[in-house]
Amino acid sequence: MPAVSLIYKARVIALVESGMSYGQVAVAMGIPKSTIYSIVQKRRREQTIVRRPGSGERQISSLAQYEPLVSEIKRSPFAIAASAAATTRFPGSTKTARRRIRTAGIRNYVAARKVGLTPRHKELRLGFALEQFVHDNDFWNRIVFSDEKTFQSSPNCRLRVYRPRNTRYEPQYVQEEDRSRRFSVNM
CATH class of the missing domain: 1.10.10 (Arc Repressor Mutant, subunit A)
Structure with missing residues (x-):
């Protein structure tokens, strides 16, 4: 209850x-x-509605105390609950801070990744596509596609983000990357 x-x-x-x-x-x-x-x-x-003594602790934090915590998480969604609690001097534990954030409708998810393309990258990709566009079906029928293996040259550090539901691809919740750090090898 x-x-x-x-x-x-x-x-x-x-x-x-x-x-x-x-x-x-x-x-x-x-x-x-x-x-x-x-x-x-x-x-x-x-025959009473009064709580029995020792039947669980009351909330340590009040609404006025956890509103700054939620505001801090909204301001910097890639922060962790412990640092947000420390910054706002939240009186409860980290677990309680996470609960208060969840109560506000904000959950912790793995951040979506987006490779940041420079204007030069975009020009090169468009140029390549336009070059290939002129080929007819005979050309494409002679092309053999081979299996590829993808390797990652850096550790898979999945960054987490606090965000409301159905906001995965909103810009403030997406992890920007300069490059994918992946390379392919044809087998």
Whole structure:
């Protein structure tokens, strides 16, 4: 059950006792129906809605404390949660910081890579394509394509990025590379 304040719990009980269904109370209060059910069941079982002592810790951070953390991650999405927490002096642990970032709808993904082409590269590629465009089908029927193996000349360091869902190829979340550091060998 998500943490719900005592005032919210009392309001839930009052609405249920006034005759509203769990679904109606959930919509009115903006909390899940399962939480409404848990609150009512606890009231019936224990005759109270107050938390038992030692039944889990309260949140260390408040909304005012984790808004700067989320803003920092939005400002520099390639940062790691630990450095963002340290920069913003977030009071909780790194694990808690990651949870707060996730609550804000931002998740950690592997960054998409984009090889940065210079204008010279673009001209050369266009020139090559235009040169090959003039050949007819007889020419292409005589071409034999062989298998290629691709090797990478540097370690595969997958950079991670914090970003909202469905924003993989937005420029601020893409890892730019000068070159691919890959080469092919015909076998």
